[in-house]
Amino acid sequence: MPELPEVEVVRAGLAPAVTGATVAAVVVDDARALTRHAAGVADFCARLTGRRMLGAARRGKFLWFPLAPDGEGAPEAVLGHLGMSGQMLLRAAGADRERHERVRLSLDHPLHGELDLVFADQRTFGSLAVDALVPTDDGEPAGRGTLDPLLPAQARHIARDPLDPAFRDRAFVAAVSRTRSAIKRVLLDQGVVSGIGNIYADEALWSARLHPETPSDAISSRRAGRLLAEVRAVLERALAEGGTSFDAQYVNVNGQAGYFAHSLNAYGRGGRPCPRCGRPIERIAFTNRASHFCPRCQRMPEAG
DNA sequence: TAACCGACCTGATGGC
DNA sequence: TGCCATCAGGTCGGTT
Incomplete structure (x- = not known):
């Protein structure tokens, strides 16, 4: 049951591995893990493959990894919610499939080399998406792990959490x-x-x-x-x-x-x-x- | 508009 | 041993 402390532990653990990493490949085992990505599996893979991730951010129980700009398009991020039982696991490149594995991102990191980011989820209440980043209402940084006043559109309705310096x-x-x-x-x-x-x-x-x-x-x-x-x-x-x-x-x-x-x-x-x-x-x-x-x-x- | 409630989902557990 | 009911609960959309 991941709540703020659990999601923050995950964010902090992922940040060094994803910051600067390029998504070399995307494998989706279960489309239910992409219920937040309305355009479907193929679109998710196409939008993500080849993109570079800039960090790991969190507001409340929502996680996101901002993506380097892709041409003239609006800023985007990989958005994730763990739901009831979601896990984000760092594994060696090509490591054995995890129980309840739903999505695997093969990453190429300039310092750490190749590694896999595995999204596993028993109850499939969690999901991922590539989402547009939109300005925060108050102009303050969007959450923990980012200085940008931009957050995923799907998390726009989420209030700040009590550990956020901009919480009112x-x-x-x-x-x-x-x-x-x-x-x-x-x-x-x-x-x-x-x-x-x-x-x-x-x-x-x-x-x-x-x-x-x-x-x-x-x-x-x-x-x-x-x-x-x-x-x-x-x-x-x-x-x-x-x-x-x-x-x-x-x-x-x-x-x-x-x-x-x-x-x-x-x-x-x-x-x-x-x-x-x-x-x-x-x-x-x-x-x-x-x-x-x-x-x-x-x-x-x-x-x- | 606010408040409330069920659906979604899988695995563990307990009762029979 | 096997079957079935119940429970765990975050989010969202539908209903009141």
């Missing part, structure tokens, strides 16, 4: 106060704040002592600011530990797992004691998924 805390606090939706729903809304998924939403709400179903407009500005601070803290801790791995679904570019699963306080701990007060963590259904929280530390505010 005030806009987040205002968005929280604007809606009656459950606060967890707001945290998962990638148009308000990006990079947070089910795991880190539960963890941040546990840290902030907020019930996941608290109506957002019942949360004071000060409390919303504290929640944002807890979001940042949990994301940074997870990043420092290499992300959260429950199984083989999330690994870095070398196939290694992260360690943050050992540090979780609420997510996946239903029935086990709250690390703060000892009361069993509750697990409740939440829009076709699950929320985990402490019924003592995270109480719903009194009505009225």
